[in-house]
Amino acid sequence: MVGSLSLFTVNAVLIMSTDDASRIFAKYYSPPHPPAGVPVNSTDYPGANPYPTVKEQKGFESGLMEKTNKQTNDVILYDNRVVVFKVENDVMLYVVGGADENEVLLYNVVVALRDALGILFKGATDKRTIIENYDLVSLAIDEIIDDGIILETDPVLIASRVSRAPTADTPNMKNIDLSEQGLLNAWEFGRRKLAEQLRQGL
Numbered sequence: 001m002v003g004s005l006s007l008f009t010v011n012a013v014l015i016m017s018t019d020d021a022s023r024i025f026a027k028y029y030s031p032p033h034p035p036a037g038v039p040v041n042s043t044d045y046p047g048a049n050p051y052p053t054v055k056e057q058k059g060f061e062s063g064l065m066e067k068t069n070k071q072t073n074d075v076i077l078y079d080n081r082v083v084v085f086k087v088e089n090d091v092m093l094y095v096v097g098g099a100d101e102n103e104v105l106l107y108n109v110v111v112a113l114r115d116a117l118g119i120l121f122k123g124a125t126d127k128r129t130i131i132e133n134y135d136l137v138s139l140a141i142d143e144i145i146d147d148g149i150i151l152e153t154d155p156v157l158i159a160s161r162v163s164r165a166p167t168a169d170t171p172n173m174k175n176i177d178l179s180e181q182g183l184l185n186a187w188e189f190g191r192r193k194l195a196e197q198l199r200q201g202l
Helices: 054-068 103-120 127-132 134-144 155-163 180-201
Strands: 010-017 023-028 075-078 081-088 091-098
Touching: 010 054, 010 103, 010 134, 023 054, 023 127, 023 134, 054 075, 054 081, 054 091, 075 103, 081 103, 091 103, 103 134, 103 155, 127 134, 134 155
Parallel strands: none
Antiparallel strands: 010 023, 010 091, 075 081, 081 091
C-alpha cells in the first residue's frame, strides 16, 4: 500500500550489555510531526515510536534481550517489530523497525554501526569502551540516523565525520607579535596599504 511508505524506517537503536541485560545506550525515534489527520499522541502510523514511556521501553528491551540471547540469526520478528542485531564482545547492538520494514536496509544500519564503532575504537567495541566514549557513540548514531531516517551506512565515512578534528578557522596566534611595538607595526602596515589603495583608486 503506497500510503504506508515512509522515510521514518528506524524505531530504535539499542546497545545492551550481554552480562546483565542492562541498557548502555537507547534512542527511540518518532517523526517530528505526525501525518495529517493523525492524533498527536497516536503511535499507529509508519515510523511512530511504539514505546513512548521509559517503562514500556524497559519492558521491550528486557524481553528482546531474553529472546535474542541464544539466537544464532541476526534478524527476528519481536513484538510486531523487525529487529536486527549484532553481538560484539559483551554488548548487543540492535536496530528496530516496523513489521513491514525492509530487513536488508535495517541490517545495513546495524552493520554500519558495528563497523563504524570498530573503526573508532580500533576493534575494541565493548561495554567499558562504549561507556568511556559515549559521546563518540552518540555522534556516530546521529550520523547514521536522524529522527528515524537513515542518512548514511558507510562506516568509514561515519567514523571520519565523528573523529575528525575541527578545522582551524582562526589564524595561528603564536606568530603574532602583541607587544606595543608589534601593534604599532601592524597599524603602520595597515595605514600604508590603505594609502596605496586610495592612490590607486584616484
